[in-house]
Amino acid sequence: MMLNISQRKTVKHWATGLFAWLVALILFFPILWMIMTSFKTELQAISQPPLLFWETTFDNYILIQERSDYLKYAFNSLYTSVGGTLLALIIAVPSAYAMAFFPGKYTKDILLWMLSTKMLPAVGVLIPIYMITQMGGLLDSIYPLILIFALMNLPIIMWMLFTYFKEIPKEILEAARMDGATTRDELRHIVMPLSWGGIASAGLLSLILCWNEAFWSIQLTASDAGTLAALIASYSSPEGLFWAKVSAASTMACAPIIVFGWFCQKQLVQGLTFGAVK
């Protein structure tokens, strides 16, 4: 059978679409399965063959809140992520602005050095940090976590902001200055409006990284300041098969950030490409 060009295009279009959907569903399947399992009873969760249709139950969610106080951990996650992100932004925005608009001789070296501090493995400094925190009586408190989260993400935030600020055309600023704009006017009417996108995307990435951070949360917190990541890690001990409950807890731990990520997808990507995309 011969197909003309437009028919061939349609076939190709449908074939690509089917294939892409198949791949997407396979890669999304673990998440889907987690959500499905969270609405099953423990017996249904491990039934063989796996159940695709069942009577949904919300018991797991109620139990998780009752037994391990999900909300407390959720708020700890929220405070530490937002706190760490805000702190990092407060430090990084002026610095990155100064480096992008008034670069010195060593600005690029400093930025590369900053990135290289990210290469220091956290585990290499775990003991000192643990001891300093202990000496300050701040184990299992959210404050050291906020500070650590801020410092941990600072280099990446600096990079994202620097590349973003650098893209702002200097000619606009010069033109404004010629028209008699003061530095304050410049900042308020030109720099800030043009850089909201970059600040937002750096903040978004930082929020996601903080929310999902597991190493420091597991090591430095227990029942008081524990974050959701630490709560989930505590379910890893094999005390039996509690897949449905673990799934419910996991779903609740990830849902806020996944939904958040979906909505901010475009914004997030803008900064992540580090000016690689023009």
Place this chain on the structure above:
Amino acid sequence: MNSQSNISTQVQHKWLNVVNLLKAPSIILLLVWMIVPLSMTVYYSFVEYNLLYPGPKLFIGLENYSYFSTDSAFFPALFNTLVLVGSVLTITVVLGLALALLVNQPFFGRGVVRVLLISPFFIMPTVNALIWKNMMMDPNYGIFSVIADFFNVVPINFLEDLPLASIILMVSWQWTPFALLIFMTSLQSQDTEQKEAAQLDGAGFWSIFRFLTLPHLARPIAIVVMIQTIFHLSLFAEIFVTTGGGPGFASTNLAWLIYRQAFLAFDVGVASAGGVFAIILANIVAFFLIRAVGKNLTE
């Protein structure tokens, strides 16, 4: 004339101060964040210090180092660390590229497909590890064993028999979407006219990919490699939740080995020596990476 130029240098000086004042906090904070713990780690690595045996911290030279490096787990851990980073990088870049090219084609429901594809990136590592450990890889009830049963094959006990590969699978599943996100955006900015011209000249898919798309993606690839290396060199949560470094040392990386030494054996001295090894390794990798990639980033 003279006085005018004086004023302008004065203004410049004032400006320079403000600029330096703005730059300083980030630099100083990171410097402190790096130097204080680092020097403590180096100090502990030269003394005898075990939390179980309190006493004076005696200087013992390189003993902690030799103890750590002659541990039978040292070389497997070093090897595993490199295999982990290398494999995850290869898988995520190749798969991310393929997926980006795929979703760059027009088809129905592309927006939803994209959302589904990038979702794993937002999952927290501990949840990621638990999903795979329980619901996917469990030898009795996991989805993989169900599939194996369907084809009448003996199910693989992933975490027992292929621990490192299992962890590579989990991490790659999480980070492929990251590569995809970045490649996808870069592909959208590719010059379509150039591509169409090449097509008219009879260039096939592969030569367009090789000579137009790949060079266009050089910088995004550099970014993906750089950021992922930073995160995977000290991979911890996935091992903590699933294999605990085992069986044996099969899935122990440097980070896990140090953690075990410090928090399970309480030997701060030896663990600190391990920390120094980890830092040296990271610096070697960083040196090559920044030389290869960093230039690409600052230009």
